[in-house]
Amino acid sequence: MSDTRTRSRNRHRKRRTALAVGLPLALTAAGTLAYGTDAGLLGEGAARQASAAATAAPAWAAETADGFASVDALGQNGTYGGRDGQTVTVRTQAELEKYATAAEPYVIVVAGTITMSPVGKEIKVQSDKTIVGSGTSGHIVGGGFFLGTGVHNVIIRNLTIRDSYQGVWNDKDHDFDAVQMDGAHHVWIDHNDLRHMADGLIDVRKDSTNVTVSWNKLSNNNKTFGIGWTENVKTDITIHHNWFRETEQRNPSTDNAAHAHLYNNYLEDTPGTDITSSYGNYARGRTAMVLENSYFQGVNNPVIKDATATVVQRGNVFSGTSGRNESGGTAFDPKAYYAYTPDKAADVPALLKSGAGPRGSTGTTAVAKAAATTLTVARDGSGQYRTVQAAVNAVPANNPSRVVIAVKPGTYRETVKVPSNKPHVTIQGTGGSRKDTVITYGNAAGTPKPDGSGTYGTAGSATVAVEADDFQARNLTVTNDFDEKANQSLSGHQAVALRTAADKVFLDGIIVNGDQDTLLVDTAAKDRLGRVYMTNSYVTGNVDFIFGRATAVIDRSVITLKKRWDGTSAGYVTAPSTPANRKGILIANSTVNGDVADRTFHLGRPWHAGGDASLDPQTTVRNTTLSAAVRTAPWTDMSGFSWRDDRFAEYRNTGPGAGAASGDRPHLTDAQAAGQEVADWLGDWVPTAA
Incomplete structure (x- = not known):
């Protein structure tokens, strides 16, 4: 076009450092990666309406929680969600409610954006459920989920839950949370993007216990993550590898927790924005907290504790922080409850910028496809073809399935055209x-x-x-x-x-x-x-x-x-x-x-x-x-x-x-x-x- 100048992870899961492999270095250095690097697809043959037909469980559906959610207690052996049930795909609020509130176990795949009505609606999830976004497409807008007394074995993963905000920053009238639990146990909240809600992003209340919150991105919110709200000291919770960004308070606020293990979290307050942190991690009441290998950047009052609480800190990094940074007392050894291996604190920002939030490879349902045909191209004659265009020409017209043209390293001086009657073609370099x-x-x-x-x-x-x-x-x-x-x-x-x-x-x-x-x-x-x-x-x-x-x-x-x-x-x-x-x-x-x-x-x-x-x-x-x-x-x-x-x-x-x-x-x-x-x-x- 014209230029006007010239013309007019029950065990700790494997480390996520590998997620950054192959990313542009400038991105990693600039800290602009907000989501995981792999992407997923609900294939062409996937159901476009809710279906209770049983499907072979994909690998992600068999994954189980780590941390305190993995600990056998209260008659529940770890947290595995609805993996023993059918997998269904939902695209409407009615479909989501139908399966989330059912007595039977289900793996519920949210494929698309569901806007809740009325605004602030929290679906009352029952036990033995996995609710998972399909790749990065699963969005819940203007509402969230509620897990009541006795509800257990629930996994909420890979979703974006957002935008129930009602225009009042310190909102006292609208209790619209992304995920709220009152007396639930064995819950795993993993790899979600939670933001801009009228009240909390996550509320773990009324003696809810055996909860793990991992690899989430929490942002643009006032009262972000609250834990406790009773005089009892019963809650066991693990919070690891979460990115808190532009959140004012409760990052989290942990009240009367029996065991709170926080590690490898990234708390970031960016200068020059409308949101300024009030405090970071807060140990209230008789909380026993272990806080390790986390990274605090620009946060006011990064760690505070009540006189009755205990906080053991080790290995944390504080960059540009100010105000209270407190510890004291003896807490507990998390390894007495479960195995884990923390990442180095210095690696946490880059690790979470690339790995927190929904991943494209999670929540995608298996679809039977014909095996892809591979054609090889090499300039030196070691492939089937010497030019890329010759390989394209060899693709049959109206090919029904994927053809991968694997091109060996080299410079190919040619023009290439993939005509409209040759769909499902991949051109892929095979070099490092x-x-x-x-x-x-x-x-x-x-x-x-x-x-x-x-x-x-x-x-x-x-x-x-x-x-x-x-x-x-x-x-x-x-x-x-x-x-x-x-x-x-x-x-x-x-x-x-x-x-x-x-x-x-x-x-x-x-x-x-x-x-x-x-x-x-x-x-x-x-x-x-x-x-x-x-x-x-x-x-x-x-x-x-x-x-x-x-x-x-x-x-x-x-x-x-x-x-x-x-x-x-x-x-x-x-x-x-x-x-x-x-x-x-x-x-x-x-x-x-x-x-x-x-x-x-x-x-x-x-x-x-x-x-x-x-x-x-x-x-x-x-x-x-x-x-x-x-x-x-x-x-x-x-x-x-x-x-x-x-x-x-x-x-x-x-x-x-x-x-x-x-x-x-x-x-x-x-x-x-x-x-x-x-x-x-x-x-x-x-x-x-x-």
């Missing part, structure tokens, strides 16, 4: 790094075609063009190396590295390199849906280098800004051309950086392709670290169309390039942001490696 396998070419929009039939045009310049649905690319680099400096006389310097014009395109662990118009996320036609999900990847460029009309998500990735051919710094990250009533480009949980001058790049501008005024371009940039290269007024007009008439916004970005809301820099409200999540963009599609 995404840099080992490179597909590159150097056409530009103005490059003459060899047959004399004109020039390639922007879309035609693509090094790799994908027109087939359910395409995947991973562990490779796609580059357009058009030399703009050497071709100044050429009209049309747009040079696409990767063009997608299909639905359900999954780009995982790749690099897309170019200058102007690097990544074109298109659709097969204006009236056709085209969804693209890019994660754990890099995109580089300078002018409109993420552009098009697709519904596209750039998640947990690095966007690198480049100087232009003449050494100047100026450019635009996105140029959406979104049809009305569709979602455009979403950049989330990522980093925007590059070796360019400060305040020289816009985040985006509206591309009304062909002057089409009916389009409603959209870019949202949220929860992303922005370098100082981003302009203070990050959006701009294009070709006579004002960005103010379209949809451009930010939400909770950080870094030197972030800024406060203003007329030139619109921010989403919390309510608006609740509707602009990754899951909202992808709808019923949950990407997974295949």
Whole structure:
């Protein structure tokens, strides 16, 4: 597209450090990873309505709790949820209530967003249940779960529970929790994203016991996590590997707990936000607490205790904290109750930024599929084919199942096109790094075609063009190396590295390199849906280098800004051309950086392709670290169309390039942001490696 300058874990589970393997180093260093790195899919043949048909239990359904939830007590042997029952998939509140409140054991897979009615509704979960989100798609909005007296053996995993907030920060009127338990036992709350509720995110009350809370992300809340609320000293609880971020109090508050074991948690208070921590871990009443190998960053009063409580601290890290930091007395030895191996405190921030919250590989149901066919490509002749395109050509038309084109390390100078009649294709580099396998070419929009039939045009310049649905690319680099400096006389310097014009395109662990118009996320036609999900990847460029009309998500990735051919710094990250009533480009949980001058790049501008005024371009940039290269007024007009008439916004970005809301820099409200999540963009599609 045009540049206006040139044209107009019963035992402690294994350590999660491996989750960070293969992630962009810049992401790990910047601390922008908010969710797990693996992704999952409720396959094409999965039921789209609730079904009680028995299925073979996938591995995640057989997993059991660690910590105090694993301890045999009160007639219950550990915590394993509904694994002895049927697996059902639910998509509505009525379906969820039906199975969660049933007497029988169930594994309940939440596949999609369920908005609770009335707001604040807490479903009364009965014993022997596993409630699990399907990949990252399971969201409970405006309500949560209640576990009453005697309810036991319950697992709540892999869900996002959010947004029952009623506009009052210290809300005394709305007891809307994400998970509340009153007198329950043997409960495991694991790998959830809990945030922005009217009251607590987790309340463990009225002598609830044998509870483990692990690997959750808890954020954007006032009274976050309360434990106790009786004079009895009965609660046994393990709290490990949780990320508390932007939470004011009760992180947690532990009242009269018999045994509270807290380890490897990360409490973070970020400067310059609207939420300031009041205190971190609080041992109240006659609580006996062991607090070890946790990391406190910027937290006020990180550890406080009543005179009657005991707190044993060991191995914790305190960075930028202030106020009370207390310990004293003797508590207990957790290893007398269960085995565990804590991670080093110094590793905790990176570990939790990459591993806390829902994981794509959990909650996905097994679907029988034909085994994938693998075709190998190697330049040296050691594979079945010497070029990637030859392997694509060998895929039969209308292939019904996955074909993996495994490309050995090397540089493949060619253009590649995956036509629309060849779906379910994966192109995957087999090297140890995404840099080992490179597909590159150097056409530009103005490059003459060899047959004399004109020039390639922007879309035609693509090094790799994908027109087939359910395409995947991973562990490779796609580059357009058009030399703009050497071709100044050429009209049309747009040079696409990767063009997608299909639905359900999954780009995982790749690099897309170019200058102007690097990544074109298109659709097969204006009236056709085209969804693209890019994660754990890099995109580089300078002018409109993420552009098009697709519904596209750039998640947990690095966007690198480049100087232009003449050494100047100026450019635009996105140029959406979104049809009305569709979602455009979403950049989330990522980093925007590059070796360019400060305040020289816009985040985006509206591309009304062909002057089409009916389009409603959209870019949202949220929860992303922005370098100082981003302009203070990050959006701009294009070709006579004002960005103010379209949809451009930010939400909770950080870094030197972030800024406060203003007329030139619109921010989403919390309510608006609740509707602009990754899951909202992808709808019923949950990407997974295949």
